[in-house]
Amino acid sequence: MTQDEWLKGKAAVVGIGHTAYGRRGQFVERGSFSLVIEAVQKACDDAGIDPRDIDGWTSYSNDVNQGGLLAAAFGTKRLRFTGMGWGGGGGAMGGAYLYAAMAVATGQADYVAVVRGVTMPDNGRFGRMGTTEGPPYGLMTPGQAFALAARRHMYRFGTTTDDFAQIAINARLMASKNPDARFRDTITLEDHHNSPIICDPLHKLDFCMESEFGTCVILTSAERAKDLKQPPVSLLSAAMGAPPRWGDAMFGGWGGGDENVGGQYAPDDDYVTGGHRTVAEDLYAKAGLGPNDVDVAEIYDHFTPMVIMGIEDFQFCKKGEGGGFVSDGKIGLGPGQLPLNTHGGNLAEVYAHGMTHVFEAVRQIRGTSYNQVPDAEVALVVAGASMAPTSAMLFGK
Amino acid sequence: MSERMPGFGAPHLTALNEGYWKAAGQGRLVIQRCDDCGTHRHVPVEICYQCHSRNWHWDEVPGTGRVFSYTWVDRPLSPELAQAGVYNISVVELDGVVGTIRLLTNVFGVDKDTLECDLPVKVAFDRVDDEIALPVFEPAFALNEAERVSAGKVSA
Numbered sequence: 001m002t003q004d005e006w007l008k009g010k011a012a013v014v015g016i017g018h019t020a021y022g023r024r025g026q027f028v029e030r031g032s033f034s035l036v037i038e039a040v041q042k043a044c045d046d047a048g049i050d051p052r053d054i055d056g057w058t059s060y061s062n063d064v065n066q067g068g069l070l071a072a073a074f075g076t077k078r079l080r081f082t083g084m085g086w087g088g089g090g091g092a093m094g095g096a097y098l099y100a101a102m103a104v105a106t107g108q109a110d111y112v113a114v115v116r117g118v119t120m121p122d123n124g125r126f127g128r129m130g131t132t133e134g135p136p137y138g139l140m141t142p143g144q145a146f147a148l149a150a151r152r153h154m155y156r157f158g159t160t161t162d163d164f165a166q167i168a169i170n171a172r173l174m175a176s177k178n179p180d181a182r183f184r185d186t187i188t189l190e191d192h193h194n195s196p197i198i199c200d201p202l203h204k205l206d207f208c209m210e211s212e213f214g215t216c217v218i219l220t221s222a223e224r225a226k227d228l229k230q231p232p233v234s235l236l237s238a239a240m241g242a243p244p245r246w247g248d249a250m251f252g253g254w255g256g257g258d259e260n261v262g263g264q265y266a267p268d269d270d271y272v273t274g275g276h277r278t279v280a281e282d283l284y285a286k287a288g289l290g291p292n293d294v295d296v297a298e299i300y301d302h303f304t305p306m307v308i309m310g311i312e313d314f315q316f317c318k319k320g321e322g323g324g325f326v327s328d329g330k331i332g333l334g335p336g337q338l339p340l341n342t343h344g345g346n347l348a349e350v351y352a353h354g355m356t357h358v359f360e361a362v363r364q365i366r367g368t369s370y371n372q373v374p375d376a377e378v379a380l381v382v383a384g385a386s387m388a389p390t391s392a393m394l395f396g397k
Numbered sequence: 398m399s400e401r402m403p404g405f406g407a408p409h410l411t412a413l414n415e416g417y418w419k420a421a422g423q424g425r426l427v428i429q430r431c432d433d434c435g436t437h438r439h440v441p442v443e444i445c446y447q448c449h450s451r452n453w454h455w456d457e458v459p460g461t462g463r464v465f466s467y468t469w470v471d472r473p474l475s476p477e478l479a480q481a482g483v484y485n486i487s488v489v490e491l492d493g494v495v496g497t498i499r500l501l502t503n504v505f506g507v508d509k510d511t512l513e514c515d516l517p518v519k520v521a522f523d524r525v526d527d528e529i530a531l532p533v534f535e536p537a538f539a540l541n542e543a544e545r546v547s548a549g550k551v552s553a
Binding site for chain 1: 404405406407408439446465466467468469470471472473474475478481484486488496497498499500501502503509513514515531
């Protein structure tokens with residue numbers, strides 16, 4: 001074992017839990033704290049543990065549901081660890097899992113709950129940023145920012161909006177088997193063509209939809225995991241980071257505020273990515289694995305082009321070939337295909353900022369997915385293309 | 398000078414950034430530059446990412462460059478912005494700087510048929526008030542068909 005692989009297999013997911021998935025505004029009166037509490041209870045039921053034994057809490061994206069308050073609500077016997085991943089969007093999700101894994105592997109905590117919960121009054125509108133009076137150049141949404149990356153990718157590599165459509169079509173097809181999913185009707189390329197343009201080149205069907213939810217994933221040490229209710233799902237690797245000068249990514253340059261640093265100045269070859277090039281290298285090195293070992297990929301799909309870039313970043317094809325990869329039938333559940341976003345993803349299941357991508361990776365390794373990949377042994381989860389840090393994880397048996 | 402579009406906010410001036418907006422108000426495009434190693438950087442920040450010097454000055458740059466990427470906002474987010482109709486948000490990579498400088502901006506005088514990556518552009522200034530203006534861009538040459546052909550932008 002190399003030093004890089006120290007954390008491999010030392011922590012495991014032992015419980016997952018979530019509320020119903022709601023449209024924007026559906027759970028406003030309950031609030032996200034209530035949703036997270038329900039999700040934690042369900043995750044503890046899944047794991048077969050007492051919630052009072054959770055002694056560590058982590059989250060990301062500046063989630064408002066603080067671990068210290070959850071510990072008090074549940075009557076935690078002895079709070080020992082909390083951790084928050086900086087950054088907006090879902091970028092630091094893998095960081096929340098990395099903190100959790102390091103904590104249980106090094107004895108800082110016995111059980112760490114990774115939580116994320118959102119209702120709109122707590123968090124404001126998603127998909128909107130900038131000052132109240134409007135930013136100087138009219139860049140107001142992540143969709144507009146990622147459209148800049150998408151356009152550059154199209155220009156450099158000949159990627160088309162029909163390639164983007166394949167990601168949305170796949171998501172709806174997978175969600176059609178998932179009873180929890182918000183959007184279960186399948187769609188065609190023609191539906192994508194007819195979908196209104198929101199910010200060229202992106203159509204409405206290239207966007208995920210604001211959602212309300214509570215989610216929780218519980219990790220413990222590999223040793224403790226052996227004695228619990230579910231077959232443990234091992235965390236093989238987790239990595240977070242960003243390439244040089246990534247900073248605020250496409251949001252930079254006085255798009256959303258005064259303090260954007262880095263931003264639009266990433267090298268051209270990194271601009272046309274989800275910011276995951278270095279994360280992918282670290283992720284695979286820490287697991288001693290490569291893309292050929294991955295049986296199923298759950299890639300954060302807030303906007304369809306970012307999934308194509310994720311497929312490239314995580315080395316399933318060469319840089320620039322992702323459009324052809326998805327349009328030439330290389331994603332799907334058939335022989336020789338890459339199973340992608342087998343729960344329906346942000347686009348079709350729920351926009352829960354990546355937490356349900358982890359749920360689905362866990363179900364695939366447990367063998368309980370609605371779209372089960374036979375004998376799945378390694379599942380990749382890629383967190384959101386976003387400002388730094390971005391992140392990713394590998395789960396396995 | 399171009400007319401400001403409704404719904405576009407004014408920049409928030411700080412001690413660090415006001416020189417940029419005030420220079421634009423005087424019709425000059427300036428970029429923060431390290432006194433010690435000469436590297437340009439943007440948006441303004443206290444330290445040089447190359448040599449870590451905290452000494453810097455505003456450096457006037459030629460104001461020419463190329464469109465790096467762009468999006469057309471077909472569905473503006475606010476009613477005020479909708480009055481402007483479909484507008485573009487563009488990224489322009491500047492000539493004549495040390496390091497890579499790309500400005501988030503708007504390109505004026507183009508439409509969906511004429512705005513494209515690598516289009517040569519030059520700076521213009523969109524006045525906010527007596528003191529400041531926003532650097533924006535416009536095509537560096539006329540966009541009639543003959544000139545686009547001669548510039549190699551479209552085939553004859």
